[in-house]
Amino acid sequence: MLLPNSNQKWLTTCKTLSLLVLVAIDLSSGSVSWSLTTKPAVFGNDIELRCNLDNDTSLNGSRHWSKGDNVKVLVVNGKTVNDTKYSEELDKAKRTSILTITSLDTGDVNVPYTCQHGFQTYKKVLNMTVENFEYHPDKTNASFNQEDDHVLFAMKFEKVFPVPTCKASYGDQNITNLLNISSVLEDVFYKVEINLKYHHISKECIHHPFELDCCVGTKTIKQRFETANDVCLEMTPELKTDEKPNESEKDQTLGTVGQVVFGIVFLIYCVIFPLTFAYIKYNNKY
Known part of the structure; x- marks a missing residue:
């Protein structure tokens, strides 16, 4: 069944516009790109993914970060679906969108992340490599x-x-x-x-x-x-x-020797000398 000329022209125009949109989106996909900036990325610590916007990209466009092949949205224009896990900040001076992932775990690696700014997108897998992860x-x-x-x-x-x-x-x-x-x-x-x-x-x-x-x-x-x-x-x-006596044992030994010497001196002067003197005096008297 042949379509009227007006309908055929309309269909051709729609196809052409659709093709142009797809081509434009495809050509614009290389104008943004993201990379892992936290190196090494240590499990249990926070990490950052940095999306760089080229000079031709408008900073007023809608910003998205998503995860996985099924495009699970994480952040839209700084508003996150899980503020305990994700956060995003736009640095206009450096033309970067920074996604922070809190407390890196196994579910965060070896999956694709997508940075989108307006119609410009960049998708890449966060591979767990020996060089970057610990x-x-x-x-x-x-x-x-x-x-x-x-x-x-x-x-x-x-x-x-x-x-x-x-x-x-x-x-x-x-x-x-x-x-x-x-x-x-x-x-x-x-x-x-x-x-x-x-x-x-x-x-x-x-x-x-x-x-x-x-x-x-x-x-x-x-x-x-x-x-x-x-x-x-x-x-x-x-x-x-063969161990030598310690200081306390030395002090105890010296104390014992001192007591013996004192006893001998006391015995000589207080006992032996008086008895000897008395004995000599007694013999001289008789």
């Missing part, structure tokens, strides 16, 4: 033991990102090559186990510190343990018998 463990499970001439160390991170880089030392010896680090990715974080077994032999009593430094992005986690070899353990009873 999760610092709140606690570590570490154990240290000595068996015979072996140092045994084990430590576990239940959740961490990225995988730690570690170095170990025993005294002045670098024993990093003896570290065994295994990791398993669970959701977006890693579960990491670190183990070390070091055999040390010495004929002398030597106390060496065992030290382990693990870097999780920008944070360093330190472990330090004092060690003693079997020779030290065998010498421990002898060391106790």
Whole structure:
């Protein structure tokens, strides 16, 4: 069925206008762009996404931040749907729209965010990369033991990102090559186990510190343990018998000696001398 000429012209005009609108929107999509400005982005802390507006973009246009493929609106012209999680500020001098995400969690990463200003939009996934994101463990499970001439160390991170880089030392010896680090990715974080077994032999009593430094992005986690070899353990009873008396024992000893000396002097002058003098006087009389 053929349409009247007027209807065909109207349909053609509508198609042309629609195409022009789509082309205009498509061409304008590159005039705004956003990027992560908080580096490193640490889980549990606030982060910022900064949307840059080019010089041709009007600052009076409607501003939107949205999240996800289904376009979940977060902020419209500074008004947020969840003020405890999101906030937005327009810096006209720098021509930027700044989205603040409070207390970064796993639901905030690896999803697309869209910055829209008027008809101009920019959509990108906030990828959780090793270079920009960190999760610092709140606690570590570490154990240290000595068996015979072996140092045994084990430590576990239940959740961490990225995988730690570690170095170990025993005294002045670098024993990093003896570290065994295994990791398993669970959701977006890693579960990491670190183990070390070091055999040390010495004929002398030597106390060496065992030290382990693990870097999780920008944070360093330190472990330090004092060690003693079997020779030290065998010498421990002898060391106790050779200990010098402390100051209180010295004072007590000196006090006892002083009392004995005083008693002897008292006995000589107050008892022996008078008796001797009386005995001599008695003999001279008779």
